[in-house]
Amino acid sequence: MSIIPLRGKQKYWRQNNMIYTVTFNPALDYVMLLNKFESGGVNRSKEEFLNPGGKGINVSMMLTELEVDNTALGYVAGFTGEELVNKLKKRNIKTDFITLKEGNTRINVKVKADIESEINAGGPDITNEDINLLMSKLDKLSDEDILVLAGSIPSSVDNDIYEQIMKRLNDKKVNIAVDATNELLLNVLKYSPFLIKPNHHELGELFDVSLKTEEDIITYAKKLQEMGARNILVSMAGDGAILLTENGEILKSNSPKGKVINSVGAGDSMVAGFLAGYLKNKDYTEALKLGIASGSASAFSEGIATKKDVDTLLKQL
Template sequence: MIYTLTLNPSVDYIVEAGEIVLGTLNRTSHETKLPGGKGINVSRVLRSLGIESKATGFLGGFTGKYVEEFLNREGIYTGFVKVEGDTRINIKLKAGKETEINARGPEISSLAIGLLKEKIQQLGKDDYLILAGSIPSSMPQTIYQDIVRICKKNGAEVVIDAEGDLLKTVLEYKPFLIKPNHHELGQFFDREISGAEDAIVYGKKLVEAGAKNVIVSLAEKGAVYISETEAFYATVPQGEVKSSVGAGDSMVAGFMAQFLKSSDCKEAFRFSVASGSATAFSIGLCTPGKIETLLPEVEIHEYQ
C-alpha cells in the first residue's frame, strides 16, 4: 500500500479574474475549491490511475472536514490526525500573472505529532510512504528524519519530494525515490544547475549519498533519472503551461503508479514526465487520457 503524508494540507481556493485592481472592488469570472497539499495531490493522481493509497497528516475544523470528505468521495482512504484549529485556506489567484497567498495553518501539538508517529509505526514491508512538501514552522524540523527512521526500522520504503535542506537529513536512510527540481538540487550542492548534464552529475552524487532513484525536473528543459546502474534524460512534450501547481506531485505519482505495475524504471520515468506535463498543461491535476496523449512525445535518451 502507498501512504502519502501531508503535514500542512489546505483548501485551495482558485480564483480566476480578468484583471485585479488593488484598492477597488474586483469580481471573479470563475472559482474552484480543491483539497491542497503535495501528498494529497499524489494520492489524487494515484487514484485516477487506478492505484490505491491512504492519505495522512493533520486536519482540523470545517476546512479539514471538507478535505476529508472530498478525498473520500474520490475513493481515497484517509487516516488523518485531527487537530485544534482550522486547516488553512490558500488562495490561488489567476489574473494575468499567477499569484498565491498561502496561510500558515494550525499549530500542531506534541500529542498530535505522537499520534502521527503511531500511525507510521503500522507501516511495514511492501508499504511505501510518500513525504511531500515543507515542514510547518510549528513542528520540529526533524520530523521527516524521525518518520523516515521509523520506516527504515520497520522495512517500509520512503519517497521524498522536499527541499534540499530536508533531503540532507534523510539520504543516509536510503530513500526509494527523491525528486528535487533543478533549483532544489542546486540549493543542495550550492551550485547552479544549468541543464541535463549538470543534473546528472549532481544527481549521481545523491545516489552515492544513499538515494536509490533520483528524478530531477528541469522545467521546459526536460528531466533526468539516475540510479546506481542507469541514467536517462527525457524531453518534455510541447504545450501551453496553464498552471505549475501539482506538476511535481504528478511526476511522483506517475512514476510510482507505473513502477508498481511494471517494475520498469525507464518506463516509469517516461510516465512520470508525461504525468507532470499533463498537469502543467491543465487547470487541475492530470487525467489518464491526457497522460496517454502525451506519452509518445516523451523521448528518453540514455547517458553512459
C-alpha cells in the same frame, strides 16, 4: 502480478503493496481566475474553484486517477478539515487523517491572472500527542509498502520530523519517497530514501551552484546519490527530466508538447506517476515515462489531470 479487468476499465497490475502519503499541513486551495490583477485595486474574478491542496494529497489524487491503491495520511482540523475530507471522498480517495482538537485546516488563496500570486495560511498547531498518533499509524506499514513524505513542515512541528519518521522505519523495508527542499531534503539522505525529486533549480540551490547543462545536472545528482539517495528524478520543466537509478542507469526523457495552465501539483503528479509506473513491473524507464506524462498532464490542466489526459501524453514520449 497478473493483468486483471476492472469493470470495463483496464488495470495494469495487481497491487500487492500499499502507498501512503503524508501531508502535515493540507489545505483547501481557493483558486481565483482573473483577466488581470491590479495591486492595491479592486479585482473581480471571472471564475473560482475550491480544491483539495497539499503536496501529499496531490500525490494521492494523481495515484487514484491512475487507479493505484493508496491512503492519504496527515492532519485536518475544524469545518475546513471536514470539507477537505468530503472533497477527497467525492474523488474516491482513501483517507486516514488525524483530527486535531484545535484550529482549522488552512485555506490558501491562489490568484491566476497575467501574473500568478499566492497567499498561503499558516495552519493549525500539531502537538506531540498528535505526532505520536501519526507514528502509531506508520508503525503498521509493511515491507515493500511505499511512503511519500512531501512538502514543507508547519512551524509547530520539529523540522527534523522527516528524519524521525525515516529513522523509526529504518528496520523495515519501506520504500520512502521524499519531495522536499534544502536542509529538509539533505538531512534525510543518510536514511537512503527510495526516491527524491528536486527540480533543476532546487538541485542547484542544494549545492549553491548554477546548473547550465545536462552534464551539470548529472554531476550534482550523482552527489546526492553518493550521500545516500537511491533514485534521483530531476525535473527540468519543458525540457523533460533526468533519472539516475540505483542500478547505475542515467535515463532522460523529453516532455510532451502543450500549454502550461497550472504549475500547482505538476511536480506531485510526476512523483505519483513515477511510483505508479514503477509498481507496474519495477522498470525505471516505464516509471520515468509515466512520471513525465502525469506531471505534464497536470501542468496542462486546471488541476490534477485525469487518467485519460495522462494516457494521451504518454503516447508522445
